[in-house]
Amino acid sequence: MTAFVPPVRQDNPYLPFGDHRNAPFYGKDILSVRQFSRQDLDYIFGVAHEMREMVQRVGTFDLLKGKILANLFYEPSTRTSSSFTSAMERLGGSVIPINEVRYSSVSKGESLPDTVRTLECYADVIVLRHPEVGASALAAKYAKKPIINAGDGVGEHPTQALLDLFTILEELGQVDGLTVTMLGDLKYGRTVHSLARLLALFRVKVNYVSPDILRMPPEIIAELKELGLPQDEYLTLDDVLPTTDVLYVTRVQKERFEDPQAYESVKNAFIITTETMRRARERMIVMHPLPRVGEIAMEVDEDPRAAYFRQMEYGLYVRMALLAMVLGKA
C-alpha cells in the first residue's frame, strides 16, 4: 500500500504546546451548581466575558477547531440545544446532533452508561439533557470525556444558573450588594433553586414573591440560611419592587392550582406590565428563563430594563466558556 500522508494543520490544538492542561476544569464534568466555589465563578465569568468580547469583535474564532461536541438530548429543548450548538460553532468546533434517542438504540433498551461510552468514541465532550434526576452524574461516572449537564429532570440545570448569574454581573457590573427578587412559581422551578444556591456565594439580599401554594421549599430556604443568605418571603411584589435590583420572573402555571378560582385571583399579581416597570428602579433588570407565556407583557420588551433576550445571549458566552474550559483551551 502506498504511504498515506494527510495534511496536518499548523495550528494543531492537540499538541501540548501550552500549559492549558493544568487549567482549572480541564477534563472536568459540569454537573451541579454545588460544585462551584466563588473563585470558580470568578474564573468562569472572566472567561465568559472574554468570549463576549471576542464574539462582538470577530463573531467566530478557531479556539476549538477540530473538537467535536455530542449534543445528546433525550428530551427536546430547542433553546438549550441551539445555544450549545452555536457555542461550539462560534469556537470553530463541530457538533453531532442527537435528538432522536427515544426512537433509537435507547428504545432498544440500551443503558445510559453504554450510550455515553459509545458516543465518547466519536466526540470530545458530551452535553446531556435527560428527563431523570441524576442522569448526568451517572453518565459522568462511566464516561472518560467531560459531561456537561444540560438539565436532568427536576434536578439540576447548572448552565442555566450560571448564565443567570452572568447576566446580572454583565448588566449591573457586580453581584455583591444587590437585591434580587424572585417572582412566580418558586416551588417547582429548578431555575430559581439553582440560582439561589449560586447567589448564596455572594453578599446579596433575596426576596421570594409567590402565591402561597408555590412558595420556595422550606428545605431550600433552610439550606441557604445555613450558608448565610438573607431571604424574605412575600405574597405580592408591591413592598419589595422599589428596592429590587434584579426581578427574576418565572411562570405561574394554571395547572398547579386545584381551584381555578384561586388561580384567577392571584394571576394578575404575577404579570409584569409597563405599569409594574413604572414603579421599578431605573437601573433594575427584568430576567426570565424563557419561554414565557404571558407572565411578562410584550409591551415590556421595549423597556431597556427588559434583559431576558440579552440573557439568552449571555448564555451563549457562558456555554462557550464552559466548552473551552473542559477541553483545556481556556
Place this chain on the structure above:
Amino acid sequence: MTAFVPPVRQDNPYLPFGDHRNAPFYGKDILSVRQFSRQDLDYIFGVAHEMREMVQRVGTFDLLKGKILANLFYEPSTRTSSSFTSAMERLGGSVIPINEVRYSSVSKGESLPDTVRTLECYADVIVLRHPEVGASALAAKYAKKPIINAGDGVGEHPTQALLDLFTILEELGQVDGLTVTMLGDLKYGRTVHSLARLLALFRVKVNYVSPDILRMPPEIIAELKELGLPQDEYLTLDDVLPTTDVLYVTRVQKERFEDPQAYESVKNAFIITTETMRRARERMIVMHPLPRVGEIAMEVDEDPRAAYFRQMEYGLYVRMALLAMVLGKA
C-alpha cells in the same frame, strides 16, 4: 485571572474592511417575490451564476466562514432544508438545524417572535419554514437579523420561485422572448403563482394548461394582466406544446376531484411521457418543483431536456447567493 487570548483569524470577515455593507440586500429579509424588481433579479442571478462557477471550480469556499445559519423548520421539508444547509456549508458557514420545534418550547406555547428573538442570539441569519401564512413577515418584524422565508403555508416560497426562474435563465440563456407553459394544478400550487409573478417582470408569453376545476385563480390572472403579462388558458397541452420553450409541470392530485371518474378522465392528459417529448421543441426544457408522483414518467429522465434534477442544483446556487447577500458578503 490570567489573560485569555484566543487566536484571531487573519481573514476576519467581521471587520468592515470592504464596502459590502452598502451592497444591495445586506441585512435585508427575503420574504416575498413581490419585493423584487427586474434589477434585483439581475443582481441575484448574477451572484447565483458566480456561485455556480465557484462550486464547479472549487466545490466549497470560505466566503461565510464563521457565520451561523439557524435553519428553523416548523414542518419537515427535506429538500428545502438540505438545500439551505448545503448552501451554507459550501460557503464555509455553520448551521444550527432545528427540526423538532413542534415538540419543544413552541409546544410550551412560546410565540414565534420570542423564538426568533432567542435564535438570533445564536445565529447570524434565520431560514424559516412555517405552516402559517404571514409567519415570515411576523418573524421579520421582530428579528434584527435577516429572515429568509422558506415557505409559509399556502403563502409564499420565494426562493423556490427564484430558483425556477434562474433555471430558465441558465438553461436557455435568457428569459425574455420565451413561451412558458404551466401544466397541472394551477389553482392550489403556490409555486406556479409565485413564478408567474416573477415572469411578469420579463417579456414572456405564458400558457396555463389545467383541468377546469384546477384553473389559475382569476384574481391572479387579473393581477398579472395589470402588469402586462400575456396569458392564455387551455384544457390540453396539444395546441401549445409545439411553441413551448419551458414546460413547468405540477402534480394533479386525485384528492382535488370530488368525482373519481372526473379524475380518471383527465389524468392522462397531464402526464408527461417520451411520446409528449417527441412532439416538443428540441430546446424545450421540462421543469417540476418536485417531489413528483407519476406526473412525469421515469423514462423521460434520460431526455436531456428533463431539467428537474438540474433545477434542484440551481436552487443551491440561488440560496448560496441569497445567504451571501443578506450577510453582506456579495
Place this chain on the structure above:
Amino acid sequence: MTAFVPPVRQDNPYLPFGDHRNAPFYGKDILSVRQFSRQDLDYIFGVAHEMREMVQRVGTFDLLKGKILANLFYEPSTRTSSSFTSAMERLGGSVIPINEVRYSSVSKGESLPDTVRTLECYADVIVLRHPEVGASALAAKYAKKPIINAGDGVGEHPTQALLDLFTILEELGQVDGLTVTMLGDLKYGRTVHSLARLLALFRVKVNYVSPDILRMPPEIIAELKELGLPQDEYLTLDDVLPTTDVLYVTRVQKERFEDPQAYESVKNAFIITTETMRRARERMIVMHPLPRVGEIAMEVDEDPRAAYFRQMEYGLYVRMALLAMVLGKA
C-alpha cells in the same frame, strides 16, 4: 453588476493536483461485503490504521475540508449515524443530517431514486440507512455520487462487518490463524452473516454457538463451505471457549422463542460473565455489535479483553477511511 470575487483557498482539494483519482474505490459505492477482495480489505484496513494514528495524534485534520456528506437515515440509528457524522467532521468535512425522511417528501410518495438524485445536487457522498433490502443498490443505480450502505433491512450492513474485522486485526495483530466463535442469535443477525463472509477471505476457524432454533442458516453455511471456511456448530460455549481467540456475542431475544420456557432454559448459556472470562484465553477479545441488553454482564466491562467499546472506536476509523477513499482522497 460589480465583479464578485470570492476568496479561493490555497489548499484547494478540488484541483486534481495528485493522482488520487486513480486510487482504488474513488467514486465507487460501498454496498455489500461481497464486493471486497482480500486485497481490498488490506487496502481499506491500511487506510483505517492511518486514520487511527492521525486521530490519536491530531484529533481532526482537513483531508475532506469542503466536502459534504448527506447522512440519509430512513430509520433511526444513533450509533451508526453519529459514527459517520464524526468520521466526516474529523476529516474536516460537513454533514447534512437527514433523520426525518419518514415525515417528509418521502411520505408524499417520492421514490428513493428521486430523493438521492436530489440530494446529490447538495452533497458529495450519500450514506443511506433504509429498512428495505436492496435499497442501497437501487440508490446507487441512479446516483452519480458514491452511496455508502449503512444498513438496508435484513440485507447488508457492510461497514459494520468491516469494523468488526478491523477490530480483530488491530486488537490481535492478525486475522489469519485465529479461531472466531460467534455466540447467540446466528439466524437473524445480519452482523454475523456479513462478518462470516469476510472471514472466509482469511485462514480462520469459525465456531457457531447458538440455541437450536437460532442456528446459522444452512444456506450461509453452505455458501461459506464452498469458499473453504472451516465451520462447526455447537449448542454451548463450554467446549470451544478454551480455544477461542475472538468471542463475538449477539443478543438472544426472548421474542424469537414461541415457548417462554424454552427461552428460560437456554438464556443463561448465552450470557457472558466474569466466570466465563475466567475460563477464556488470556489474549481472547470479546466483541458485540451493541446495543447490548444483558447478554454481557456489566462486570465484564472492566476486563481488558472486553473490546466492544474499542470496537465502536475502530468503526470511526473504518468509516473515515471509506469516506476518504470514495471521495478520492486516500
